[in-house]
Amino acid sequence: MADRPSLADRLAAGETHPAPPEPLTIVIFGGAGDLAHRKLLPALYNLHVDALLPARIAIVGASRGEMSDAAYRAFAKDGVSQFSRRPIDEDAWSAFAEALFYVPVAIDNEQSYAALGSRLDVVEHERGIAGNRIYYLAVPPALFAPAVSNLARRRFVNRGSERPFARLIVEKPIGNDLDSARAINDAIAAVFDERQIFRIDHYLGKETVQNILVLRFANSIFEPLFNHRHVDHVQIVVAEEEGVGTRAGYYDRAGALRDMVQNHILQLLTLVAMEPPRSLDSDVIRDEKLDVLQSLRPIAGGDVDASVVRAQYAAGFDAGTPVPGYREEKGVARDSRTETFVAIKAFIDNWRWAGVPFFLRTGKRLPKRASEITVRLKEVPHILFNANSGSRLDPNVLSIRIQPDEGFALGISSKVPGPRVSIYPVRMDFHYGSTFGASSPEAYERLLLDVMVGDSTLFMRRDSVEAAWRWVMPILDRWASQTAEPIPTYAAGDWGPREAGRLIESTGRRWREP
């Protein structure tokens, strides 16, 4: 039998993607904005370096201000120099830069689209691109509806057509509540078929997040244990060290529940909890994920006070440096009631997870940046090594480190060498960095590539976005009705308020610090 190709050979042969994308144009509305600068242009550059872009491609930035193509290329180069995972290679850069163009567009002004259309025709003719287009809405959600309706009015979209194709990428936040999410989805659905729409949750593009399904369904040791018979509880933590930074304008109207739980954390939850899909077909996987969201026990009314903790960071320290409290941050109302921390005790009311609490926790200005999923198994019977209370054994814990220090570890009990039976917890630990090399692709690289090849597995379907909103709405409603209760605080640099500790400790468990 022939030797299997080595891992390095398989990765070098580009095993990550089956078919190269067809020639296409990407129009980035908001192309001169922050997301394009920090994430999209660096991701496209890295795809270019990996030879994963189509041979013929045009990347067209479309934003309000005037800018020449040359200035846009300089803007892109600046973004790539600062934020790309790889440094700029001048030869690779010049070839990439030739594909970059800029057109001034006022997104809510239909007239602008005439100029955009003519420019796209010229660029596509020159570059031999037959009309496949991806429209990326890297703009505030208030502009989603005007953008798609102008695209429709100016006949940019051939509804449902596969050849040439028109695809739409939208970024979160998709709405501020269930009604506004529905309104956005309706406006988009009036122009694009669902299979032409790619709603990004960038957590789904992270390597470690994709690995959750591989870990669960490509190994026979975990899946038999992932259920209420063996799992005591699950914790999902997404901790951030940074404060609100320069995004107060958006964040103060959103808060941690909308910003992190409604999307990223619930997506992580679906991957940990879903049933094995019958195939890797994107809709089969997304159906199973939806099923988890629909099985989440609603938390409403007085239950919100018992199962959900919100808090705001007060002044404190970040790595020894004093930092202001949330209400003192630039752009935040002095009497803001926006939560920068949420902890939730949730249950999934299906057969597999009956009675197993899922503790969700996220916050800004926590002690460190760390996202982790912990599956804590039940204790072994108190019969042998832990027969008396003086010899408690640590239960097995599977921890999946999403970021940083990507990897996973399994905590197990082992005998300490020597004449006595003394038991000590040890870890089997896997680190991506040491096994696969330091530089995994960024989430946006994978996601942009998937849109180019038309694979929607890692994108949020309309029904799941709305199911997630449906679950968080009663919590938001409860909070909105509590205008007088003080909001708990935590000092910047702490792991959240005391109330969060009580939430889990009242069940006899403890938060695991990542």
Ligand code: BG6
């Ligand atoms: C974004 C949120 O979706 O995710 C931000 O709006 C948050 O508030 C960010 O900081 C976290 O992303 P990552 O990839 O740095 O964990």
